[in-house]
Amino acid sequence: GLMGVQLASHLAKCNIICADIDDQKLNTAKELGATHIVNTKESDASQKIMSICNEKGVDSIVDFVNAPPTVKLDLSVVRKRGNIILVGLFGGSVELPLVSVPLKAITIQGAYTGNYTDMVELIELAKKGVINPIVSKHYTLDEATHALDDLKNRKILGRAVINP
Structure with missing residues (x-):
């Protein structure tokens, strides 16, 4: 997740909302380029995220945990025609109201590994100091x-x- 924040802040000039249950990770994410941080242990986390997005929802979500609570949050804050990319391998099951997918026209995609070209680009970004492990x-x-x-x-x- 923290590497993802660094990549996003380098590649995209947009709001980067980092959501987590750990304040230390959230503070580190802020230092690395997250424009907003939200602790998901707070009961109003989804409302805070929606407020950041002018009540329209998040354009794209990259979920590095992919556990039932995080996916449930993803589905509650993704905007119409938004994207959810599930990267993490935590696993589990989540109830998905199927009608929400076509009504919101959302895309849900899985991603686990990149390819050789991706790796070469990441190594170059690390060499330049753009991303730091x-x-x-x-x-x-x-x-x-x-x-x-x-x-x-x-x-x-x-x-x-x-x-x-």
């Missing part, structure tokens, strides 16, 4: 189990690196 912790190979525990307990911001 967020590595919050380093572990030795012996600490790999601890790294997984930290990941499970949401103690890692961005990525962690395990060195042999």
Whole structure:
């Protein structure tokens, strides 16, 4: 998600709304280019997002979590003829009122990997300093189990690196 914020702020001159349950991640997203941040633990999160969008809804949503609560939020704030791209692999099921898809004429797309050309472009952006990986912790190979525990307990911001 944080890498996505960096890419979006470089590629598109638009509002970038970052929604998350973690204030530290939200503050980092703001530093990296998010124009608005919304904590989804707050009961009025969807109303805040709609307010940012002049009550019309979000043009395009990239969901890096893809869990039932995030997809439910996506569906509630996407504008008519908007796009939802599901990237995350969290999974689960969500009830989808099927009539909302044609009535709102929304597009829902899955994305998981890019291609060679995408990778070359990303490496060039990293070389130029346009995007910077967020590595919050380093572990030795012996600490790999601890790294997984930290990941499970949401103690890692961005990525962690395990060195042999």
